[in-house]
Each structure stands twice: as structure tokens, then as C-alpha cells.
Amino acid sequence: MTQSSIALERNGKGGARSLVALAARSYWVMSALSAVGFLVLWQVISMNVPPIILPTPQKVIVAFVELTSSGELVKATLETIWPFAVGLALAFVVGTGLGLLLGIFTPVAKVLDPYIFVFWSIPNIAWLPLFIAWFGVDNATLIVFVFVSAVFPQLLTVEAGAKEADSFLVEVARSLGGTKREILHAVVLPSALPYVVAGLRIAVGRALVGIIVGQLLIVATGIGYMFQFYGETLSLAKYFAPLIVVAVLAIALNRAVNWAERVLIPWKTRAFA
């Protein structure tokens, strides 16, 4: 039982008490309740403001079904997902690899860190015009932009993780006669693993921002372009459809990272299960 529900029960808020206790016990009841509450709130607000400000949930659902059955939403989603996936995958591989390299070989880090810091400090969006000049108004630009958005958090988190290896565990491994290579394998890499996942969590979020911004501002494809188009034409009900897709995508990706965390670092995640 959560602390808040205990506190509420002690306060003894009459009939609400057992409901709160029930909700706290069940994740699904809690989720359903919050979803219903959200929809009710949306309904109430949308009935009291002009439709140009906020469409009702019903209108959004109708628009969503319409855009889905016409194939527009599916096409846009695919147009968004693949450059996103390619850019993120490249960022993950390069960021993790380079991060480990820099974290393990400090002399390399000393040489490369200033460059990384400079590139990391430049706001991503400033790269876009340059990438268009280099790669054209094309998926190539989107992939590179997603890559640049996601690679730095991955790299910097993994680098920090590789430097984080517990010096006592390294000494224990040395006492067992471990060579540098064996210690790297048995101590340094496993202790960096939680940081690989933590980096991925940040990288996924930034990659998602990257793909939407790139499509919205420049390349005019996919979900990003739907935002731009229906925003400019003030078709608000339709504007909400890609929003739902992005939300679902974000939730799904977060679940995927949680799953990766459970599989890759069972000694951490299960400790709190």
C-alpha cells in the first residue's frame, strides 16, 4: 500500500476511503481512474471554450478514425518511425561504443572530451540548416539530425558509467589475479551497463523530439508534418491524431527500455521489485 493512501485513510475521508485504498492496491484500477478523470476534465473544458481552442474528445476520436481509415496516419507514422529508428540505432551503437572507449582509456578522453563538449553545447536545432545543405531535404537529413540529437546523451552517460567502476571490486579482481582484459570484462563493463540503459532512456526521448522537429520544420513528412499542416489550417481535431500517435509511441518506447533494463541488469531492477 502506498504512503498517500495510508495518509488518506488515517485522515478518514469517509466513503472515498475504501476507493482510494482499492485504487492504491491495483495499478490497473489506478490507471483506469486517472484516464476517466482526464477525459471528463477534457470534456468539461472543451464544452466551455470555442472549438478552435480545444475540440471535444468525441471530435478527436472521429478525426482519428477518419485519418486512420484513409491511411494517412499509418503512412505518416511509418515515415516517422523508420528514420527515427535508424538514427536512434546509430546513436546507440556509436554513443555506447565511443562512451566505453572514452571511459576506459582516459588519454583518449583527454584528447576528445573538448570536442565532444563543444558539439554537445551547440543547440541541436542550429545544425538543421547545415544538414539540409549537406544532405538535402531528405530522410538522410532526418537520420543525421536524430543521430546528433541522441548520440551525446548516450555517449556522455556511458562514459561516466565506465569511469564509475568500483575501485574495491577492481582490487578484488586484481587479488584473484585478473588481467586488465579480464577485469574489464568482469568488473568495468558490467558496472557500465546500467548507464548504457540510462543513456538509452534519455537518447530515446531526444531522438523523438529530433524526428518531430525535423519533419515539422524542414522535411515535411510524417507525423511532424501532420502537426504543421493541421496546425496551420486550424483543423484542431485532426491535429490531435498525430499527438495520440506520439504519446503511444513514447509510452511503448519507455516500456521497451524498462524491459531492456530488466533483462540487462537483473541485479539492480529485481532488488526493488
Place this chain on the structure above:
Amino acid sequence: MPALEFVKVRKSYESPAGERLLALDDFTLTVERGRFVTVVGPSGCGKTTLLRMAGGLIPSDSGEIRLDGVALESPSPKMSMVFQGIGLMPWKTIGDNVALGVQMQVHRPRLTADEAQLVRATLELVGLKGFERYYPYQLSGGMQQRVGLARALVRQPEILLMDEPFGALDAQTRAVLQDELLSLWARVKSTVLFITHDLDEAIYLSDMVVIMGRRPGRIKQVLPVNLRRPRTGYDVRAEPEFARLRSIAWQSIKEEL
């Protein structure tokens, strides 16, 4: 026959203020093969420095440490260390943690069938049969130290170096593990160099108690312990000889506090 020798060993550290602190000075000690030798002394007397040098983890400034008559430069596959902090790899299961002791000894990640059998037998020896697939966080402190012991014993070491291995455990668990260590030692017959600040523990376990003086660390007194073995069979702590040794050791240490 000496298993481990310290010959005029000297070791100093640099303090944060930049001055040299002498941790060990002119330290000479011979540990005969098969003996259980314990080093006691006030904190900061250089006990742990001594053990880390014996384990080949840090070099001495001068003097020599010999293992089977040969100067020791780096960690030896003939030795195993057990630490107060245990130092299990949190990402490895109990079975894999013990296997690591062999893997880093033979420098091969894949164990032979015999080696894998040895890992299982050692786990059984320390009373952890059935825990192979647990992670360290799922075990109590006492059980974790059994794993630490198993990781050391699986290497079938000639010399076991133990740095206050039971220091972080509660009194009951400590007593149980002391008895288990004695019966394990009776079976494996390695030489043991054991560090502790607990006099009762030192006398109970050892053939010889080395009392160290305060900085710079030197040997102050050596007490042979002639209490009958096996000591798990009777109430050693109630023997008059135990009380006599304890009193001598305590007097000697008190002067250093």
C-alpha cells in the same frame, strides 16, 4: 618450512598534507607452512597494508616478501584473499562469483568439467548448495561472506589471506563462521594469515598471534597459542590458558592505545 616471509619490509604513504607517514617499518615475520597466524593491533598500525602487500596488491618501499622462498611481485595464483567488504560482483550469480576465482586463476573464461565440479563442491562445502543462481543482494551478510570464502577456497590456495573477514557481521554469525572456518581449514590445510582487531577471535582461531605496535607498525609481541585442536569440540574460551593469553595480549595492546 616457511610459506610466507616478510623480510625488513618498509612501507610509507604520503599524507594529504604532503608528509611521509611510515605505515610499516622493518617488519620481519615468518609464517610456517600450514599454520594459522593472526595479526592484531590498534587501528592504523598497518595491518591491512601488511595484508595487501602480502597479496601483491601494493608494492613495498623496501624489503622483501617471499612466497615459498621466491620474491612476490604481483598477486599469485597460489594465494586467495578474503575481504571484510567481501567484494562480490553484484551482476554475477553466486555460482558465477565463485567460478570467477578459478577463471582469473587459470585465465580462461570457460571452465572444464572438473573445474565446474570443484565450484559446486566448494559451494556445498561452505553450506551454499542450492544458491548457485541467486544474486548477492538476495543473501544475508553472513551468507555473502561464505561466498567470499568459497571464491577463495575454490582456488585451492596454499595461502589464505583474510582481512577482518567477519568484522562486519553480527556476533552470532561471526561465531558460527569462525567455527566453520576452523573446520574448513582442518580439511584444506592451507596456511592462513588472518587480520583482526578482535583478540578473542585471534586467540580462538590461531596457532600464533602477532601483536603490532602503533605507527610505524612493528611487531610488538608474538604469542604462541597452544590450545588443543580441534577447538570446535570443547569450550576453548573457558580454558584458563585462553584467559591467560587474552590478558597478556590485552595488556600489550593497551599500551599502544
